[in-house]
Amino acid sequence: MPTTLGYAEPFDEELAGDLFPSKVGGKPRWLDPTCPLPADQVLCDECAKPMPMLLQLSAPEDEPAEAFHRMIYVFACRNGACHRTDVKRCMRVMRAQLAEKNAIYREQACDHSAGTSSIDDIKWVLAEHVKPAPLCAVCGLLGNKACSKCDTRLYCSRSHQMEDWNTGHSQGCPSYKAPGKDSLDNGQRLRHLLYPECVIVSEEEPLYGKDDEDGDGDIDGDDEGSNSGEGVEQESTSEALTKTGEDLEDLEVDVDEAFMAFQQRVQRSPDQIIRYARSPDSDEVDKPLFVSNTDHPQIDTDIPRCEQCGTSRQFEFQIMPQMLNHLLLDTADPASIDWGTLLVYSCPKNCTDGIHNQAGTLTYTPEIVWRQNFSSHRARLRDASI
Numbered sequence: 475m476p477t478t479l480g481y482a483e484p485f486d487e488e489l490a491g492d493l494f495p496s497k498v499g500g501k502p503r504w505l506d507p508t509c510p511l512p513a514d515q516v517l518c519d520e521c522a523k524p525m526p527m528l529l530q531l532s533a534p535e536d537e538p539a540e541a542f543h544r545m546i547y548v549f550a551c552r553n554g555a556c557h558r559t560d561v562k563r564c565m566r567v568m569r570a571q572l573a574e575k576n577a578i579y580r581e582q583a584c585d586h587s588a589g590t591s592s593i594d595d596i597k598w599v600l601a602e603h604v605k606p607a608p609l610c611a612v613c614g615l616l617g618n619k620a621c622s623k624c625d626t627r628l629y630c631s632r633s634h635q636m637e638d639w640n641t642g643h644s645q646g647c648p649s650y651k652a653p654g655k656d657s658l659d660n661g662q663r664l665r666h667l668l669y670p671e672c673v674i675v676s677e678e679e680p681l682y683g684k685d686d687e688d689g690d691g692d693i694d695g696d697d698e699g700s701n702s703g704e705g706v707e708q709e710s711t712s713e714a715l716t717k718t719g720e721d722l723e724d725l726e727v728d729v730d731e732a733f734m735a736f737q738q739r740v741q742r743s744p745d746q747i748i749r750y751a752r753s754p755d756s757d758e759v760d761k762p763l764f765v766s767n768t769d770h771p772q773i774d775t776d777i778p779r780c781e782q783c784g785t786s787r788q789f790e791f792q793i794m795p796q797m798l799n800h801l802l803l804d805t806a807d808p809a810s811i812d813w814g815t816l817l818v819y820s821c822p823k824n825c826t827d828g829i830h831n832q833a834g835t836l837t838y839t840p841e842i843v844w845r846q847n848f849s850s851h852r853a854r855l856r857d858a859s860i
């Protein structure tokens with residue numbers, strides 16, 4: 475079964491109108507806009523601030539019927555220092571689902587005369603009566619607190635209210651001092667609190683890399699293989715990953731086999747930011763592509779069973795180190811956010827117990843993220859200033 479890869483592409487108009495987007499960064503687009511996630515479910519355990527959304531992935535499934543619309547949200551603290559700890563403290567994964575027949579969306583009639591109809595032809599629109607819930611002006615989580623002066627600008631938390639006040643709303647608040655204008659527009663001045671937004675497009679993984687057409691796994695030396703000059707320390711992770719096995723051997727460091735295999739596999743398509751392991755056509759699930767021989771998670775201990783239905787969680791997708799290149803992080807800062815790969819495990823039954831609360835509104839089911847760092851060999855490689 476081929477793995478599906480996700481790539482980042484610039485945010486565009488099409489994404490702006492997509493009700494079920496797969497995207498990196500920006501504010502979340504909620505599967506049920508009447509039920510955004512409240513901040514208390516995504517507070518960083520280290521700094522206690524609400525975590526911005528790292529990505530959301532539209533991953534619908536056939537079973538059960540309630541997984542017809544299915545969205546996985548991943549949140550990650552923006553503060554690099556918080557990532558020096560257990561990843562479960564500074565990142566969170568939430569699953570949200572809706573059945574095909576629901577009160578939120580309705581199918582829009584569309585013209586099928588041009589050819590065969592498929593699920594992709596169906597156009598969904600928000601039902602007329604749906605009234606989206608108020609959102610935090612900063613991060614897009616549920617905005618259930620208001621500016622105490624104007625009472626109109628909404629926030630998820632006191633920390634985002636203060637952030638907004640200190641970076642501009644004190645100038646723009648209509649009820650405070652002389653009414654003025656925000657010195658900078660919101661998008662600009664609050665940008666550092668969110669991850670940059672881009673679309674995730676998906677494609678099947680190619681069987682071979684460009685330099686490996688015979689498929690024997692041997693990669694011929696590439697043009698950039700003779701990196702010996704300055705500036706290499708600052709190369710991006712994806713550039714580092716395109717180095718060939720020969721380059722690594724030249725370094726005479728003991729690189730672990732998992733990393734070599736990882737690097738060769740990634741070579742087939744070096745820009746991948748997501749590897750998605752499930753397929754609607756198959757019960758088989760791809761294994762994670764580990765970056766190292768160490769830190770493999772133990773199912774049922776490191777990856778606890780689904781709290782709702784008791785089923786062992788299964789690997790669903792992984793976030794690749796190339797994603798870091800799209801987050802505009804300060805790579806010169808040694809405390810910047812970093813990972814080898816992030817593995818997301820979820821309930822394979824897409825269980826729906828507890829998916830609605832007593833009021834009948836959608837709730838979010840927490841799933842599990844596991845981080846694997848590059849091995850110490852890899853770290854040494856990085857420090858070796860090739």
Ligand SMILES: [Zn+2]
Pocket residue numbers: 518519520521522523551552553556564
């Ligand atoms: Zn934090």
Ligand SMILES: [Zn+2]
Pocket residue numbers: 524610611612613614615629630631634
């Ligand atoms: Zn917020």
Ligand SMILES: [Zn+2]
Pocket residue numbers: 621622623624625626627643647648649
């Ligand atoms: Zn105000």
Ligand SMILES: [Zn+2]
Pocket residue numbers: 780781782783784785821822823824825
């Ligand atoms: Zn479950």
